[in-house]
Amino acid sequence: MIYLNNAATTWPKPEPVCKAIDDAVRTMSSPSRTHSAEGADTANAMEQARATIAGFLGIDNPSRFAMMPGCTYATNAAIQGLDWQHGDAAIISGLEHHASSRAIRLVAERRDISFHVAPYKVGEPLDLGFIEDKLKQGNIRVVICTMAANVTGEILPYEALGALCKRYETPLLLDAAQSAGIIDFKVRDLDPELMVFAGHKGMYGPTGIGGLYVKEGFRLAPFAVGGTGKDSGRHPMSGKMPSEFEVGTHNAIGIAGLAAGVEWLAENGVAKVRRHEMALTKRFIDGLADVPDARVYGTTDCEQKVAVVSCNFGERDPKQVAAYLSEKHEVATRAGYHCSPLAHETIGTLPGPGTIRFGFGYFNTEDEVDRVLEHLKAMEAVGV
Numbered sequence: 001m002i003y004l005n006n007a008a009t010t011w012p013k014p015e016p017v018c019k020a021i022d023d024a025v026r027t028m029s030s031p032s033r034t035h036s037a038e039g040a041d042t043a044n045a046m047e048q049a050r051a052t053i054a055g056f057l058g059i060d061n062p063s064r065f066a067m068m069p070g071c072t073y074a075t076n077a078a079i080q081g082l083d084w085q086h087g088d089a090a091i092i093s094g095l096e097h098h099a100s101s102r103a104i105r106l107v108a109e110r111r112d113i114s115f116h117v118a119p120y121k122v123g124e125p126l127d128l129g130f131i132e133d134k135l136k137q138g139n140i141r142v143v144i145c146t147m148a149a150n151v152t153g154e155i156l157p158y159e160a161l162g163a164l165c166k167r168y169e170t171p172l173l174l175d176a177a178q179s180a181g182i183i184d185f186k187v188r189d190l191d192p193e194l195m196v197f198a199g200h201k202g203m204y205g206p207t208g209i210g211g212l213y214v215k216e217g218f219r220l221a222p223f224a225v226g227g228t229g230k231d232s233g234r235h236p237m238s239g240k241m242p243s244e245f246e247v248g249t250h251n252a253i254g255i256a257g258l259a260a261g262v263e264w265l266a267e268n269g270v271a272k273v274r275r276h277e278m279a280l281t282k283r284f285i286d287g288l289a290d291v292p293d294a295r296v297y298g299t300t301d302c303e304q305k306v307a308v309v310s311c312n313f314g315e316r317d318p319k320q321v322a323a324y325l326s327e328k329h330e331v332a333t334r335a336g337y338h339c340s341p342l343a344h345e346t347i348g349t350l351p352g353p354g355t356i357r358f359g360f361g362y363f364n365t366e367d368e369v370d371r372v373l374e375h376l377k378a379m380e381a382v383g384v
């Protein structure tokens with residue numbers, strides 16, 4: 001199989017990640033809930049993993065980072081936990097994933113608040129002038145922005161956005177699902193109030209693990225409550241990070257795998273991984289010039305994007321192209337709307353069939369890219 005669905009989840013996982021998961025499942029029980037030497041080891045390993053992941057992301061105080069069952073869960077915790085007041089509004093980019101766009105819609109329905117979608121154009125994926133106008137109105141509870149778009153791969157101007165939010169003293173929630181481990185940023189430099197990420201994409205960890213960063217001093221109410229393994233004899237939650245957001249038994253196996261993914265990345269260097277992925281992306285985009293009717297959405301400037309390419313091929317249904325690649329050539333992609341109808345509306349592919357998305361990862365090769373291009377060129381001849 002040629003796996004080009006790395007924007008959904010990176011695959012395969014590096015060997016040390018597989019080994020860490022295998023070791024964890026054999027050796028770990030429930031952290032903070034087992035009175036034994038092994039239980040203490042599990043709890044220590046988890047805190048060590050937290051420090052490793054926090055260090056990698058540039059989070060100076062690891063206790064400001066809560067492990068979550070994924071980026072979607074973390075985003076809900078961030079958005080639903082805000083201190084929403086009647087008359088509040090939010091600003092979101094036009095390229096948001098369901099994780100944030102559905103969460104803000106839910107809050108809008110339940111709390112009677114509104115939200116603005118910032119205009120987009122190719123080469124300027126976030127209209128900062130529009131955002132500044134809205135910030136001036138003074139009722140913006142939060143600005144929500146993905147750092148890199150999962151449909152088009154475009155990198156949004158998150159640094160300039162951060163500066164703007166600071167100027168208007170408005171909290172910023174950054175979605176790092178498509179950028180953690182992919183773009184070499186540090187949380188301490190960006191200094192957002194809230195950041196969420198997925199462990200199973202660019203961080204090369206397993207599925208079912210992600211994280212929520214909450215800036216020191218920023219108050220977020222818990223989105224879910226339950227046992228934390230701490231303060232067990234009290235009815236109320238402790239109100240302390242990170243346990244306030246880590247309810248239920250931890251995914252110790254996932255956390256061990258994510259820490260191993262981060263260690264593998266740190267050893268290889270994020271820059272080296274990105275260089276490889278972007279070289280493949282450029283090769284693919286350049287090669288599409290020879291594929292009849294190919295149209296790429298969003299920027300084709302590889303400096304301005306991550307290794308994600310969304311395309312269409314003339315009038316063909318992207319799902320039909322994906323089925324052809326999968327069934328005839330064992331090429332894995334993803335076609336349709338990629339859990340981002342907002343992004344597809346923004347780029348003009350909804351209404352319409354969406355796109356077929358190619359996502360490149362560290363384990364892809366030039367030869368794979370060339371073979372996929374050949375299969376695409378052959379579509380006409382084989383009646384696709």
Ligand SMILES: Cc1ncc(COP(=O)(O)O)c(C=O)c1O
Pocket residue numbers: 007008070071072073097099100146148149150175177178198199210339
């Ligand atoms: C930009 C973005 N945000 C959030 C998510 C949600 O991540 P998860 O499915 O791991 O919860 C994704 C996943 O595709 C994403 O691409």
